[in-house]
Amino acid sequence: MAEAGPGIAAGSTGRTLAQKIIARASGRSRVLPGEVVTCRADLVLLLDSGGPRRIWPRLRELGVGLHDAGRIVLVSDHFVPAVDAGSAAILRLTRDFAREFGIHRFFDMQGIGHVLLLERGLVQPGMFICGGDSHTSNAGAGAAYAMGLGAIEMTGVAVTGEIWVPVPETIRVDCSGRFARGVVAKDIMLQLCRELGMDNAFRAIEYGGTAVAAMPLAERAVLCNMAAELGAETGLVEADATTLAALQAAGQQPADDALAWRSDADARYLEVHALDVAALAPQVAAPHSPANSAPVTQFAGTAIDQAYIGSCMGAKLGDLRSVAEVLRGRQVAAGVRLLVAPASQQIWAAAAADGTLAALTAAGATLLPSGCGACAALGAGVLGEDEVCISSTNRNFRGRMGASSAQIYLGSPYTVAASAVAGRIADPRELLA
Amino acid sequence: MSPVAPLAGRAWLFGDDIDTDVMAPGLYFKAPLEEMARHCLEAVDPAFAAGVRPGDIIVAGRRFGLGSAREQAAMVLVQLGVGAVLAQSFGRIFYRNALNFGLPALFFPAAGEILAGQRLEVEPVAGLVRNLDTGREYRVNGIPAHLMDMVAAGGLVPFLRQRLSRPPAEQA
Numbered sequence: 001m002a003e004a005g006p007g008i009a010a011g012s013t014g015r016t017l018a019q020k021i022i023a024r025a026s027g028r029s030r031v032l033p034g035e036v037v038t039c040r041a042d043l044v045l046l047l048d049s050g051g052p053r054r055i056w057p058r059l060r061e062l063g064v065g066l067h068d069a070g071r072i073v074l075v076s077d078h079f080v081p082a083v084d085a086g087s088a089a090i091l092r093l094t095r096d097f098a099r100e101f102g103i104h105r106f107f108d109m110q111g112i113g114h115v116l117l118l119e120r121g122l123v124q125p126g127m128f129i130c131g132g133d134s135h136t137s138n139a140g141a142g143a144a145y146a147m148g149l150g151a152i153e154m155t156g157v158a159v160t161g162e163i164w165v166p167v168p169e170t171i172r173v174d175c176s177g178r179f180a181r182g183v184v185a186k187d188i189m190l191q192l193c194r195e196l197g198m199d200n201a202f203r204a205i206e207y208g209g210t211a212v213a214a215m216p217l218a219e220r221a222v223l224c225n226m227a228a229e230l231g232a233e234t235g236l237v238e239a240d241a242t243t244l245a246a247l248q249a250a251g252q253q254p255a256d257d258a259l260a261w262r263s264d265a266d267a268r269y270l271e272v273h274a275l276d277v278a279a280l281a282p283q284v285a286a287p288h289s290p291a292n293s294a295p296v297t298q299f300a301g302t303a304i305d306q307a308y309i310g311s312c313m314g315a316k317l318g319d320l321r322s323v324a325e326v327l328r329g330r331q332v333a334a335g336v337r338l339l340v341a342p343a344s345q346q347i348w349a350a351a352a353a354d355g356t357l358a359a360l361t362a363a364g365a366t367l368l369p370s371g372c373g374a375c376a377a378l379g380a381g382v383l384g385e386d387e388v389c390i391s392s393t394n395r396n397f398r399g400r401m402g403a404s405s406a407q408i409y410l411g412s413p414y415t416v417a418a419s420a421v422a423g424r425i426a427d428p429r430e431l432l433a
Numbered sequence: 434m435s436p437v438a439p440l441a442g443r444a445w446l447f448g449d450d451i452d453t454d455v456m457a458p459g460l461y462f463k464a465p466l467e468e469m470a471r472h473c474l475e476a477v478d479p480a481f482a483a484g485v486r487p488g489d490i491i492v493a494g495r496r497f498g499l500g501s502a503r504e505q506a507a508m509v510l511v512q513l514g515v516g517a518v519l520a521q522s523f524g525r526i527f528y529r530n531a532l533n534f535g536l537p538a539l540f541f542p543a544a545g546e547i548l549a550g551q552r553l554e555v556e557p558v559a560g561l562v563r564n565l566d567t568g569r570e571y572r573v574n575g576i577p578a579h580l581m582d583m584v585a586a587g588g589l590v591p592f593l594r595q596r597l598s599r600p601p602a603e604q605a
Contacts, residue, residue: 058590061594062590149529400454400459402460
């Protein structure tokens with residue numbers, strides 16, 4: 001075992017969480033990185049974007065139905081609410097699909113699918129999940145192995161219940177320390193995109209350490225969500241008391257073995273990447289890549305047209321509260337629009353009840369419906385030619401939010417809010433001091 | 434022509450980090466595939482969609498197809514007649530999508546040695562890339578063994594059709 005890395009015992013028999021879940025889902029006692037195995041999906045996430053509209057014609061072509069409608073969670077989130085006849089037709093087709101195949105877990109305009117899975121407690125530790133969207137890894141926050149796939153492959157999963165899986169190596173990201181005020185999980189991820197790069201196919205990213213242990217599930221989801229930007233197979237966090245408490249808060253009973261879904265103490269990692277979050281500054285990624293990141297001070301002063309709080313990444317309740325914290329007693333700068341699309345209906349309700357939404361609108365923010373919206377250039381808030389936007393979303397590729405000449409900067413909700421007030425990219429620590 | 438048969442075409446060069454948003458822009462999501470294909474990669478090479486000919490080969494740097502899971506990124510390349518994609522590395526979902534549509538995607542570390550417009554021959558099964566203009570040959574990893582039947586069938590849907598139409602007793 002000459003290839004054993006630093007700090008890893010040669011011949012170690014310990015298994016990572018990713019290996020344990022894949023072994024269970026493939027019916028094997030153990031699996032090793034590099035093997036290719038076939039797993040059964042415990043939960044199949046279909047979205048209006050790449051779900052029924054793309055899968056149904058193929059089911060017809062094949063003359064088959066669904067393998068198990070009971071495993072499917074169907075969510076309309078990309079094209080909601082309809083903005084034209086085309087999106088209305090897609091949403092109608094999605095409803096028809098749910099009815100035709102008897103899909104009971106259908107969330108129509110209830111929020112963004114990745115957020116709903118955790119919010120509704122649908123993710124049990126140890127689950128193997130397939131989803132027709134790259135950010136399916138978000139569910140890894142619940143100690144699941146969640147794999148993002150294209151619609152064509154989701155057709156196969158829907159029909160057979162199975163998928164081929166390359167058993168990944170695992171990179172462990174150990175986060176220690178306490179965040180400075182105005183610094184959050186998003187800043188970790190923008191820094192990691194730069195440090196780990198975006199070329200991590202056939203690897204899983206496992207996040208842990210004291211800083212992750214202290215995070216609520218929604219912040220852990222930020223880490224797992226942006227494993228997609230690292231190019232990884234998935235991201236995941238080991239089960240602990242927070243995982244169980246989140247399930248219970250959602251009205252779901254954790255499975256008996258829930259706390260067992262952790263890596264072994266002697267698990268064999270490809271690499272352990274240590275990060276002290278106390279030393280972390282707010283990060284901003286410049287166009288046109290999440291890896292093009294640096295401390296916010298590098299970009300401070302860049303004038304913006306739009307500030308966007310939205311998507312599965314950056315519009316959860318904690319994010320909206322962070323924005324309100326910055327905005328209270330302040331106004332969005334003249335000539336700048338701050339658009340806020342809360343990630344789910346439950347988040348809307350909670351943010352309305354606790355005064356967060358009022359704080360946002362008092363400062364001049366415009367509230368938009370829950371959904372993928374401008375993040376995917378599908379809903380309200382799309383960018384025009386040469387416009388500059390700072391966004392709490394997860395990717396800033398050319399044309400991602402509209403015109404291909406638009407410039408998208410990524411930042412945390414704190415940084416987006418501070419920039420909206422300043423009218424240019426700004427360090428939130430100055431406003432929170 | 435079988436997707437695993439040898440093929441030849443002209444090289445179209447792309448650099449690192451060609452994401453699926455520039456292959457299949459969100460603004461054209463509701464448009465027919467033919468229209469989306471006309472805008473494929475226009476943000477990085479406005480001449481590509483109009484100039485690419487059936488059988489032409491994309492030669493790219495690292496992380497080709499990173500980002501969104503949108504299968505249209507692979508579909509528009511097939512629609513435009515692209516014969517194969519050779520890249521130093523791939524976005525993981527794009528890689529799977531390409532093979533699922535019967536579009537050979539091969540890891541090609543020597544992508545930097547190819548010039549735009551050179552004629553290439555590719556043998557996806559044997560794992561061979563031949564530069565017909567320079568005579569150089571490159572050994573690469575072919576299509577993974579566990580996916581060969583699927584790619585040879587023309588992609589996942591034809592493969593599923595074969596599998597589902599077989600009597601259960603034959604399904605190993």
